[in-house]
Amino acid sequence: MTPSPPHVVHIGFSPRNSRLLRAGHRSTLLLDENTAAALPADVRGRFAAVGPLKVPDRADLDNYDGAFDQMTHWVAEFTATLGAPAAVVGLSEESVLPAARLRGRLGLPGMTTDTARLLRDKVRMKEAVRGAGVDTPAFVPVGPRTTEGEAARIAGLMPGGVVLKPRSQAAAMGVEVFDDPGRFVERVRRGGVGEGFEAEEFVTGxxxxxxxxxxxxxxxxxxxxxxxxxxxxxxxxxxxxxxxxxxxxxxxxxxxxxxxxxxxxxxxxxxxxxxxxxxxxxxxxxxxxxxxxxxxxxxxxxxxxxxxxxxxxxxxxxxxxxxxxxxxxxxxxxxxxxxxxxxxxxxxxxxxxxxxxxxxxxxxxxxxxxxxxxxxxxxxxxxxxxxxxxxxxxxxxxxxxxxxxxxxxxxxxxxxxxxx
The missing domain is CATH 3.30.470.20 (ATP-grasp fold, B domain)
Incomplete structure (x- = not known):
């Protein structure tokens, strides 16, 4: 009996990676609704099925992980007609974690959920590499309970400047840079800090x-x-x-x-x-x-x-x-x-x-x-x-x-x- 072509699930997708859609695969796609609607017809036509995801209309790398239940629903539908997935692929920052979670649920090879979570949390990430002897910037987890006094202590640890950034985002998303550490203290005093942030030493070089x-x-x-x-x-x-x-x-x-x-x-x-x-x-x-x-x-x-x-x-x-x-x-x-x-x-x-x-x-x-x-x-x-x-x-x-x-x-x- 000739084996069925492998079913490969892609989470998030850029048309520039269309070469990854092998002729011998039955490829399916999980993609947010807006991006799915804008996908070029020739690219969309190379997928056996597309599962549009409802995600918040804001720039947030947690959007896709928040749609994990939708993903499992779509994969169950895909499986009914295409067979169980042989692989789950996520090549963007927002798709790495849900892809790992889906692989874990399906028992498929690839990066584990534990590693994916570690890579998404800037504090735990730096704790892990520092424990292995790798130099990191000074960093302190901060959030709604961070007081003005604690902010002043942090500023004292980082005299060259403070970078306030979300623990789970990337690029410049949600990042604030305070060349003067005193401005960081003022920022905390006036507006506080949201959930899930870190204060990090501003590094020159x-x-x-x-x-x-x-x-x-x-x-x-x-x-x-x-x-x-x-x-x-x-x-x-x-x-x-x-x-x-x-x-x-x-x-x-x-x-x-x-x-x-x-x-x-x-x-x-x-x-x-x-x-x-x-x-x-x-x-x-x-x-x-x-x-x-x-x-x-x-x-x-x-x-x-x-x-x-x-x-x-x-x-x-x-x-x-x-x-x-x-x-x-x-x-x-x-x-x-x-x-x-x-x-x-x-x-x-x-x-x-x-x-x-x-x-x-x-x-x-x-x-x-x-x-x-x-x-x-x-x-x-x-x-x-x-x-x-x-x-x-x-x-x-x-x-x-x-x-x-x-x-x-x-x-x-x-x-x-x-x-x-």
């Missing part, structure tokens, strides 16, 4: 990200890069470039790899892909910030796939299917023979639908730009709801991180799009 693949507790591929500007500043202030340039110092990459491996082991992330952020402090110390069990956002995952041939989304799918890794090549980005690489997004200004009137700076790009997508006069730009909506995308390869940083900043300065 270079913010970097480390991305890769771990299988059976061993890091099989790793790449590291320094952000051109902190994503928080890009989102909240504007006027900053979104992108990163790879670390080209083998000794620094080795230190970051060891740091990452220790953190992943402490958190129990033995099989999956990861996106970790850390600071390189002025004294050279590496300080853990946070880690997610998903491909990096912005242009990170696409850059890694294009430059190094490592498809982290595909690798995540293979983990969920209990398949061996596809990547069997060099263990680090520098071992590929590419000295330095990077990426840059020029972001579309906020606003509604508009038309491109003029594009400047696209005809004189540095030689290190090996791939680019730019706007053209007459292009129609529509509101998409994406966090990072790019009006220009650039990939760099060169001989040194310093040169590529200069090239990326030059492109960011020279490339302009005018709208009407």
């Amino acid at each position: 270079d913010l970097c990200h480390v991305d890769g693949l771990v299988r059976d507790g061993r890091v099989l591929f790793v790449t590291a890069a320094a952000y051109l500007a902190a994503p928080y500043d890009v989102v909240t202030e504007g006027g900053h470039p979104l992108g990163s340039i790879g670390v080209d110092d083998p000794r620094m990459l080795a230190r970051m790899t060891d740091h990452t491996a220790t953190a992943l082991d402490a958190l129990g992330l033995r099989d999956g892909v990861f996106h970790l952020e850390l600071f390189v402090r002025p004294d050279g110390r590496l300080t853990f910030l946070e880690v997610a069990a998903r491909p990096g956002g912005g242009g990170i995952a696409d850059h890694i796939r294009y430059v190094y041939g490592v498809d982290l989304a595909e690798e995540a799918l293979r983990v969920c299917l209990n398949e061996p890794p596809s990547h069997t090549g060099p263990p680090t980005a520098l071992d590929t023979g590419i000295a330095a690489s990077g990426w840059l997004f020029s972001l579309t200004p906020e606003g509604g639908d508009r038309t491109v009137a003029r594009v400047d700076g696209a005809e004189s790009l540095p030689a290190s730009v090996v791939r680019h997508t730019v706007a053209r006069p007459g292009d129609e730009v529509t509101e998409s709801g994406e966090m990072y909506r790019a009006q220009g995308q650039f990939t760099f390869i060169g001989d040194s991180a310093r040169q590529l940083t200069e090239d990326a900043l030059r492109v960011w300065s020279d490339y302009h799009v005018t709208y009407r």
Whole structure:
């Protein structure tokens, strides 16, 4: 008897990952109603069934987990016609936890619920890695019961500044930065703090990200890069470039790899892909910030796939299917023979639908730009709801991180799009 094609449940989905919808799979999708309605017809048609989820109309990474009962209902319906799922896949920050919970309920391979919960709670996450000897910022859980006196004590522990952030969100969601710790105390005195927050030391230094693949507790591929500007500043202030340039110092990459491996082991992330952020402090110390069990956002995952041939989304799918890794090549980005690489997004200004009137700076790009997508006069730009909506995308390869940083900043300065 010919076995039935495996039923693979995807929670949340981006059309850019359509390559993951294998011809030999019966793929189903759980997606919030608004995003499901906007899904391109050719992508939607590749799913055997779609289960729309009713979630609150607000930016909150807990929305999908709050719809878990709806997910189990839809999966039961899917199972009646397509058979029991062979895998549950969640590649976005909001889908990682409910995907782990659903796998646990169905007895399927992949990251466990305990690890997923640990990765969603910034306090427990840092407690775990600090216990393994990894340096972290100073941090204190805070909430409605935090008094002005306790806030003053926290401010004394963090003289360089205080970052107030939700324990279970990501990016800039709900984050407040107080360069003057006294302003944090005033914030608590006047308005208090909501449930589920932490106060964290403001760290100075270079913010970097480390991305890769771990299988059976061993890091099989790793790449590291320094952000051109902190994503928080890009989102909240504007006027900053979104992108990163790879670390080209083998000794620094080795230190970051060891740091990452220790953190992943402490958190129990033995099989999956990861996106970790850390600071390189002025004294050279590496300080853990946070880690997610998903491909990096912005242009990170696409850059890694294009430059190094490592498809982290595909690798995540293979983990969920209990398949061996596809990547069997060099263990680090520098071992590929590419000295330095990077990426840059020029972001579309906020606003509604508009038309491109003029594009400047696209005809004189540095030689290190090996791939680019730019706007053209007459292009129609529509509101998409994406966090990072790019009006220009650039990939760099060169001989040194310093040169590529200069090239990326030059492109960011020279490339302009005018709208009407």
